[in-house]
Amino acid sequence: MTLKLITSAFAFAALASGATPAAAELFEGCPSKPILGKFIEFGKAGKMPKDLGQWLNTPAAQKIEPWKPFENVDYVGICWVSAWLVHTDDGIVLIDTLYGPFVNQLVENIKSVGVDLADIKYVLMTHGHFDHAGGASALKPMLPNAQFVMSQSGWDEAIEDAAKSEGRRKWDMIPQDVVMADGDTFELGGNVFQLIETPGHTWGTASYSYDVKDGDDTFRAVTIGGLGLNAIKGVDQVEAYIESVERLKGLVEAADDNVSVHLTTHGFSNNLEEDRLKLSERKAGEPNVFVNPDGILAQVSGLKSRAVQRLEIEKNK
DSSP states (O other), X not given: OGGGGOOHHHHHHHHTTTOOSSOOOOSSSOOXXXXXHHHHHHHHHTSOOHHHHHHHTXXXXXXXXXXXXXXXXXXXXXXXXXXXXXXXXXXXXXXXXXXXXXXXXXXXXXXXXXOOGGGEEEEEOOOSSHHHHTTHHHHGGGOTTOEEEEOHHHHHHHHHHHHHXXXXXXXXXXXXXXXXXXXXXXXXXXXXXXXXXXXXXXXXXXXXXXXXXXXXXXXXXXXXXXXXXXXXXXXXXXXXXXXXXXXXXXXXXXXXXXXXXXXXXXXXXXXXXXXXXXXXTOOTTOOOTTBOHHHHHHHHHHHHHHHHHHHHHHHTX
């Protein structure tokens, strides 16, 4: 139940809730379980808790200092929505764009880790919801050498959703740029990035795989593009979601070049902050907590279980 509450629709409700920008000290830091608990409360009541709405819209409360899970990766997102920088010898790749008032924080975070905006060569967007693609219009003129990438369905849904938005929910989307299809790759600085179409969260949802480095070791990572079941519109979409989850499972269980790292789009879905703290206390010779194939398998198993339950609901409508 809980992961389907990780939803950009909820954030839109917060934007429309009239919450003031005053500091909303709802949580101490960015703790995963309490944040999930508030979203569960929202889901049960069907109404945005006032304190959660304020917290979602308060830049000071959402601010996270950049940190490194791997030598070639920086976290540059905010508390509730992720953004990742992947460094290569030939430039930088940014995954997801944040949105609205948080684009400035994203840019500040990028600069604070020593990255020149002109060195960003690709912006990979996971899907067309505003919290993942809504910052593209502000970022586009700031990133003179960047190509913005989505699947075709991802571009279609983002452009359509932005065009339909209005009032406090209004957001803009850039014109279609680079389209990658399922399985397409590009290489930058020796790192191969692959788009994997994983429809279900939305029809245009894509995940991305790439290499991350930890000392002398290299691991294959994935950023799963969509976790929730909040935008489901029928049996076909749930079935696509289940197929995507099975495919992700296969990437982890593959005999060669298997995925063993999940750098998530929403940190509170898999204890990102808690794992960051564990990593900060890591001693020489200890494994990196983010190399966790069993954890990924457990997460996708939970995703499938909830999707199977949702499938029965959709079939009985």
